[in-house]
Amino acid sequence: MDRPPGLSVRLKLTLSYAGFLMVAGALLLAAIGVFLLQQGWLRTTAEGAWRQTPGTTFVRGFAPLAAVVMMFLLMFGLLGGWILAGRMLAPLDRITHATRTVANGSLSHRIRLPGRQDEFRELADTFDTMLARLEAHVAEQQRFAANASHELRTPLAISKTLLDVARTDPSRATGELIDRLHAVNTRAIDLTEALLLLSRADQRSFAREHVDLSLLAEEATETLLPLAEKHGVTIETCGDVTPTVGSQALLLQLTTNLVHNAIIHNLPEKGTVWVSTGFRPGTVVLTVENTGETLAPELVSTLTEPFQRGTQRIHTDHAGVGLGLAIVKTITRAHDGTLTLTPRSAGGIRITVELPAAVPHTDK
Numbered sequence: 076m077d078r079p080p081g082l083s084v085r086l087k088l089t090l091s092y093a094g095f096l097m098v099a100g101a102l103l104l105a106a107i108g109v110f111l112l113q114q115g116w117l118r119t120t121a122e123g124a125w126r127q128t129p130g131t132t133f134v135r136g137f138a139p140l141a142a143v144v145m146m147f148l149l150m151f152g153l154l155g156g157w158i159l160a161g162r163m164l165a166p167l168d169r170i171t172h173a174t175r176t177v178a179n180g181s182l183s184h185r186i187r188l189p190g191r192q193d194e195f196r197e198l199a200d201t202f203d204t205m206l207a208r209l210e211a212h213v214a215e216q217q218r219f220a221a222n223a224s225h226e227l228r229t230p231l232a233i234s235k236t237l238l239d240v241a242r243t244d245p246s247r248a249t250g251e252l253i254d255r256l257h258a259v260n261t262r263a264i265d266l267t268e269a270l271l272l273l274s275r276a277d278q279r280s281f282a283r284e285h286v287d288l289s290l291l292a293e294e295a296t297e298t299l300l301p302l303a304e305k306h307g308v309t310i311e312t313c314g315d316v317t318p319t320v321g322s323q324a325l326l327l328q329l330t331t332n333l334v335h336n337a338i339i340h341n342l343p344e345k346g347t348v349w350v351s352t353g354f355r356p357g358t359v360v361l362t363v364e365n366t367g368e369t370l371a372p373e374l375v376s377t378l379t380e381p382f383q384r385g386t387q388r389i390h391t392d393h394a395g396v397g398l399g400l401a402i403v404k405t406i407t408r409a410h411d412g413t414l415t416l417t418p419r420s421a422g423g424i425r426i427t428v429e430l431p432a433a434v435p436h437t438d439k
Contacts, residue, residue: 092156
């Protein structure tokens with residue numbers, strides 16, 4: 076933004092200091108004059124002329140001295156004010172320099188202002204915290220964009236290869252080719268829809284309404300029951316009414332993703348998935364846990380990153396697009412909740428979602 080040039084803050088503070096000092100000096104001299112009048116040192120005749128008294132001589136000698144004092148106060152106020160303003164504004168100069176550095180693209184820069192806590196240091200610490208979060212967010216977005224580009228490039232490359240094969244070999248059976256193209260296209264569509272959902276949740280561009288997580292858990296379980304039966308997985312559900320406020324569609328997607336992942340990443344046979352909801356003071360809790368292989372805590376902490384699939388980055392018939400838990404994390408964050416992943420000692424994982432509880436309606 077272009078602004079007309081003006082006085083610097085340091086100069087304004089300097090002039091303010093000098094002005095206050097001059098006013099204080101003038102008031103002090105005025106108080107001395109009033110005191111002299113009250114003591115009879117200053118007398119005037121009826122015509123308003125000074126009457127020669129010892130006080131008159133004193134005042135006439137004091138006036139030049141008072142002028143010298145005022146000049147000294149002015150110079151002292153300007154010099155002292157300039158130095159004091161510079162010392163006080165030094166942290167602000169450091170913050171301004173850091174802001175310009177960041178504006179040029181260096182998000183790793185930090186102010187790290189030394190000294191005891193005050194307004195400037197609180198501002199600097201807040202700025203450093205903001206930069207740390209911004210740097211982490213930008214790094215996450217860059218990593219996500221790179222992964223998304225890679226994931227989208229794969230089905231496109233496969234489609235191009237299949238089409239090239241069909242062009243060079245017209246006698247090749249088209250049925251298998253169409254089936255493979257359909258599968259690849261379906262995967263690309265699923266990935267694109269997942270990316271759009273992730274962006275929508277991250278921007279919090281959704282209407283909020285009262286939602287019962289227990290009903291969403293039942294709906295997700297019923298929808299995925301055929302998939303569970305196909306994989307030989309038993310689903311057990313329990314819980315109480317868990318009212319919260321948010322997007323019903325997004326929270327249903329969150330619940331569905333959790334149950335779907337619990338079914339897919341399970342034991343080869345006779346696996347179990349437990350889905351429960353509960354109510355705590357101020358929060359509602361959705362918990363999904365399953366049986367499965369033993370997971371290291373280091374691996375569990377990375378599962379919410381985009382395009383991470385269990386223990387390996389592989390494509391299987393039911394591996395999805397690698398955004399299931401990333402979407403869950405984003406939806407949870409968009410609803411001001413917390414997501415916790417804990418490996419089970421017997422194998423599998425326990426995932427807990429805590430959301431703010433809805434304020435109960437009161438009848439008037």
